[in-house]
Amino acid sequence: MTDAFFNKHKDVFLKEAADHIERMNASLMQLEKTPNDGRFFQDLFRSVHTLKSIAAVMTYNQIVKLCHAIEDILDAIRNKTISIHHCADALFKSFDLLSASLKEIAKNESEINADDLEQELRQLLSERKENKTPTVSSQKNGPLPAHAKLESIEVKVERLDTLMKLSEELLVSRIKLDLLRETINNPELTATVDTLGRHITDIQYNIMQVRLVSIDFIFDRFPRMVRDLAKQQNKQVNLQLEGGDIELDRSLIDELGETLGHLIRNAIDHGIETTDARMKANKRPEATLVLKATRAKEFVSIEVSDDGAGLDLQKIESVALKQNILTPGAPPDEIKSSIFKGISTTKHVTTVSGRGLGLSIVKQKIESMGGTIEVRSVIGRGTQFFIKIPLTLAVIKVLFIKISDHIYAIPINNIERLLTVPAEDIQGLLNYNAIVYEDGEIPVTHLSHLFAVKSQLMQNYPIVVVRRGKERLGLVVDTLLSTQEVVIKPLTKVVKENKYFSGSALIGSGEMVLILDMDHLFLSRRKKNEWKTANAV
Amino acid sequence: MKKILVVDDSAFMRGILKDLLAQHPATPEIYEAEDKKTALQQAKKVMPDLVLLDIVMQKSELEGVEILKELRKAYPTINVIMLTSVGQTGVIEECKKLGARYYIEKPFDPDNVRECVSKYIT
Numbered sequence: 110m111t112d113a114f115f116n117k118h119k120d121v122f123l124k125e126a127a128d129h130i131e132r133m134n135a136s137l138m139q140l141e142k143t144p145n146d147g148r149f150f151q152d153l154f155r156s157v158h159t160l161k162s163i164a165a166v167m168t169y170n171q172i173v174k175l176c177h178a179i180e181d182i183l184d185a186i187r188n189k190t191i192s193i194h195h196c197a198d199a200l201f202k203s204f205d206l207l208s209a210s211l212k213e214i215a216k217n218e219s220e221i222n223a224d225d226l227e228q229e230l231r232q233l234l235s236e237r238k239e240n241k242t243p244t245v246s247s248q249k250n251g252p253l254p255a256h257a258k259l260e261s262i263e264v265k266v267e268r269l270d271t272l273m274k275l276s277e278e279l280l281v282s283r284i285k286l287d288l289l290r291e292t293i294n295n296p297e298l299t300a301t302v303d304t305l306g307r308h309i310t311d312i313q314y315n316i317m318q319v320r321l322v323s324i325d326f327i328f329d330r331f332p333r334m335v336r337d338l339a340k341q342q343n344k345q346v347n348l349q350l351e352g353g354d355i356e357l358d359r360s361l362i363d364e365l366g367e368t369l370g371h372l373i374r375n376a377i378d379h380g381i382e383t384t385d386a387r388m389k390a391n392k393r394p395e396a397t398l399v400l401k402a403t404r405a406k407e408f409v410s411i412e413v414s415d416d417g418a419g420l421d422l423q424k425i426e427s428v429a430l431k432q433n434i435l436t437p438g439a440p441p442d443e444i445k446s447s448i449f450k451g452i453s454t455t456k457h458v459t460t461v462s463g464r465g466l467g468l469s470i471v472k473q474k475i476e477s478m479g480g481t482i483e484v485r486s487v488i489g490r491g492t493q494f495f496i497k498i499p500l501t502l503a504v505i506k507v508l509f510i511k512i513s514d515h516i517y518a519i520p521i522n523n524i525e526r527l528l529t530v531p532a533e534d535i536q537g538l539l540n541y542n543a544i545v546y547e548d549g550e551i552p553v554t555h556l557s558h559l560f561a562v563k564s565q566l567m568q569n570y571p572i573v574v575v576r577r578g579k580e581r582l583g584l585v586v587d588t589l590l591s592t593q594e595v596v597i598k599p600l601t602k603v604v605k606e607n608k609y610f611s612g613s614a615l616i617g618s619g620e621m622v623l624i625l626d627m628d629h630l631f632l633s634r635r636k637k638n639e640w641k642t643a644n645a646v
Numbered sequence: 647m648k649k650i651l652v653v654d655d656s657a658f659m660r661g662i663l664k665d666l667l668a669q670h671p672a673t674p675e676i677y678e679a680e681d682k683k684t685a686l687q688q689a690k691k692v693m694p695d696l697v698l699l700d701i702v703m704q705k706s707e708l709e710g711v712e713i714l715k716e717l718r719k720a721y722p723t724i725n726v727i728m729l730t731s732v733g734q735t736g737v738i739e740e741c742k743k744l745g746a747r748y749y750i751e752k753p754f755d756p757d758n759v760r761e762c763v764s765k766y767i768t
Contacts, residue, residue, distance in 0.1 A: 114665060118672060121658045155702060163658050165753030 115167070122167050123215055126242065126252065129160040130207050131329060137193075137200055139334050144193045154183050160207070172210055175223040178230040179203055180292065187232055194537055196233050201333070219344075266359055269320050276313040277615075283309050284593060284616055310594055317358070324402045324409075325353035327366040331373060338377045345384050345395040346377060352402030357409055361478055361498060368474050369400065371467050372413045372494055380417035382493050390489065392416070414493035420445060420486040445484055479600070479612075491547060499611075507614070507624060509590035510573065513562040516622050518595065518614060520583070523627045525576045527589060529569050535585075552582035552629075559609065577631045584630075597624060648674040648767040651694035653685045653713060654729065659752075663698060666756050685713050689721065697768045699746075700729045701737055711741060716736050725766045729754070735742040 136153035139146065161176035179200060183354070210220040220391055265383075278434040290302045306464040329352045339346040361409050361601045381396040388394055401412045422444050429435040429447040439447075451469040475482045480498040507518035508527075517628055526544065535542050543579055552575060557564035595614035611626035652663045660678045664755055668678050677692050679685035691695070697717060701710035717724055728741050728749040738749050752759065 115664070118661050121661055125656055125658045159656065159702070161654060162731065162752040166659075166662055471648060 118167070118261065119214070120165055121610065123211055125163060126160055126172075126211055127208070127511065128203055129156040130211070131206050132156045133160075133334050135329070136199070137197060138336055139203070140193055141336070143279065154180070156221055157183065162290075168273075169210070169214065169219045170596075171218050171223040173209060173228075174227055175203055175207060176229045181234060182230055192232065196230075199226075199229055203230065219471045220262070222559070246426050264319070265612065268314070270357065272316050273320065276309070276316050279309045280313060280594070281615060287593070298508050305362060320359045321356035322357050322362050324357060324411075326362060327369060328353045328400060328402075330366070331370070331400065334370065335373060335377065338374065339381075342377065343378060344366050344381050345382050346381060347395050348381070349397060349401075350398045352404075353401070355402045364474050364478060365390045365498065368471050368496070369411065369413065371471050373400070375467060376413065376415040377494065380415045380419070382418050386418075408497045408499055412493060413496070414491060416491040416519040419488040419490055419492055420448065420484070420487050421488060443454050445486065448483070466494065506592060508573065508592050509616075509622065510556075510571075510586040511588040511590060512560065512586055513564065515562070516590065516616070516620070517556075518622050518624045519573055520624065520627065521592060523560065523575045523577065525574045525581060528572045528574060528583070530572050530583075531569050535570065546559060546574075551583045552583050553585055556625075557585075557587070575627055575630070577627055580631055582631060584625075595622075595624075648672055648696070649692050649694040650674045650676050650763070650767065651685070651688055651692065651697045652676060652678045653680075653697060653710070654678075654700040655680050655709075656700075658744065659700065660727075663759070664758055665697065667763060670767070671759060671761060680739050681714070682709055682713050688722075689717055693721075697724060697726045698729060698750075698763075699726055701741065702731065708737070711744070714744050714746055715740055723724070725768055727762060727766075728764075736750065 118539050124226070129223055133156045136149045136156065140153065151622055155175050157179050161173055161180070162503045164176065180481040182191065182196055182200065185191050186196070186401055203223075206226055210223075214220055228234055232613075261567070283302075286302050286305070290299050331350070332348055334346045335346050338344075376398055380389065381398070382392075384394045387396065391454040396413045399412065401414075403410045422441060425448060426435060426439070426444045429444065429450070430437060432445050433452045435444060449468050449472040449497060472482055475496055478498050480496060482497075484492065485495070486492040506521040508524060509516050509518055509519055511517075528544075530544050535544055542554070543552045547549075553572060567587075569588075570585045571589045572585055573589070574581055574583050576582075578626040593616070595616065597614055600610060600613055608629045609626055610623040611628075612624045613621050614624060616622050652660050652665055652667070654660050654663070660680070661705075664676050664678065667674060674695075675696065677688050677726050681686045685697075685699075688694075695701045699713055700707070714726055714728070717726060718724070722723075722745075726746045728738065728746045729752055730738055730754050741749065747766070750759060750762055
């Protein structure tokens with residue numbers, strides 16, 4: 110094969126080979142659980158075989174050799190001369206070597222020598238040879254599960270990033286054009302800008318779609334990890350994955366993967382008890398570890414829960430007190446949260462986890478993605494972590510409003526209606542102000558008071574009525590401006606501490622505009638005292 | 647110009663075969679398909695002179711055989727060469743009965759592929 114030919118096909122080879130190894134891992138893991146399920150066996154066999162033949166075309170002889178030895182082991186398993194449990198570890202090790210070899214090849218290095226491992230596999234076979242001589246039999250063909258095969262081309266992430274940035278710049282130009290259109294007021298220009306605007310939105314939406322990666326991309330690495338960790342520590346863990354088809358922007362995948370990996374390691378190392386301890390506690394010997402992703406409108410939520418020993422609040426409290434992280438008499442929630450502040454209750458550091466910094470890093474990472482993490486735990490019953498990650502880089506439609514010369518944005522999907530209400534119609538009730546509108550009373554607040562800025566006394570007040578579930582709230586503003594589509598950017602840390610804002614957006618003039626966080630506005634409304642002072646006109 | 651349809655679920659294999667076939671002196675036009683549905687659609691659309699068809703596909707063990715059956719049913723004179731692996735003797739026999747002309751074992755020798763293809767496209 111010529112060099113040019115070789116290089117041309119290398120990338121495709123690497124991608125397919127990696128897919129096969131992933132499938133081999135998944136099938137073997139299933140086979141360990143249900144050794145008699147022929148479907149997984151055939152999947153495994155086929156992947157190894159295909160990997161062998163494509164590697165042969167590329168003359169990666171070490172890979173071919175190892176695949177061949179793996180096939181021989183699989184033959185022996187099929188002929189029942191060797192049990193799957195007896196050779197699973199060696200097989201997993203072989204898969205790891207294959208993966209490592211691919212990484213080397215990707216770096217233009219030569220593949221890893223597989224002699225030792227091949228020898229190890231052959232050894233397994235010869236140990237069993239006395240029992241029965243393996244015979245080659247043809248495979249029986251049963252119904253097989255359909256693999257969702259993705260036909261796609263590979264695009265470098267950085268190219269997508271460039272496209273994304275360009276599309277954001279397009280959006281900014283479009284907003285500038287929008288302003289021009291208003292000043293020039295030419296029907297032809299208006300129509301053109303409108304069409305252009307629609308196309309730009311479409312482009313941006315589509316680029317964002319392209320950047321989406323399903324969470325399975327992260328989840329797929331965990332079954333193998335859980336298996337290995339559990340085995341190391343003599344624990345039995347059944348990992349359940351849900352919602353892997355939910356999609357996230359590519360930029361979040363790596364960080365989120367690390368974070369979840371950390372939580373899983375923690376759960377197995379500290380949360381889940383050994384099989385013996387579980388039996389003594391009258392629990393099922395096999396622990397359950399659940400990873401579940403769900404998607405809400407603007408968030409992806411991920412839950413990591415185990416049915417292990419739970420957090421020992423007393424122990425955490427005493428350690429946290431010693432390290433001055435807590436003050437005496439702190440409520441249980443605060444004690445629980447101190448696990449995110451870098452304390453560790455384990456006596457020794459294991460290879461898996463236990464340095465205590467883990468959870469504080471997890472929290473930092475999630476917050477850097479604009480997300481939140483919470484923990485719930487019942488001693489003896491288990492621990493649950495709830496992670497919420499905003500879908501970043503989202504385009505949303507907002508209404509711009511003005512309060513004391515500053516422009517803010519309110520997401521359109523929160524807005525129910527816009528009203529102009531005479532000042533005297535805003536009635537002071539017991540501890541809040543309200544207006545009466547058609548179907549009932551709507552509490553109102555002056556945003557200028559909330560933000561502690563100068564407010565104008567007016568005869569008529571523009572009010573934006575926003576809704577969250579069944580609750581409604583009227584926001585009194587100085588001026589209503591236009592609506593526009595904007596790209597939400599996460600907030601910097603300083604601004605984030607001010608909970609009234611969920612993000613920022615760049616507008617045509619190059620100015621940054623803060624987007625109001627409806628969740629928080631409603632939440633603070635419940636804290637009546639704050640509200641009362643805020644509403645004292 | 648002669649037309650060849652390559653059916654294999656591995657994009658890598660399709661790429662390799664395409665390159666190999668493109669070097670053939672008859673400079674055939676090459677089309678590809680990754681599954682049964684596309685294979686049948688392509689066959690209908692381009693009416694290939696020759697089909698190179700992989701027996702084993704990840705989706706289902708014998709998808710290749712299924713495709714062969716359908717192709718031969720719809721186009722009784724179509725030339726099909728099966729791409730097989732070592733040891734699939736039983737399946738190869740079945741394919742011959744179903745009208746496959748020839749089979750090439752994977753991993754294949756490029757010369758063997760060219761020679762084999764020459765019988766049907768020159």
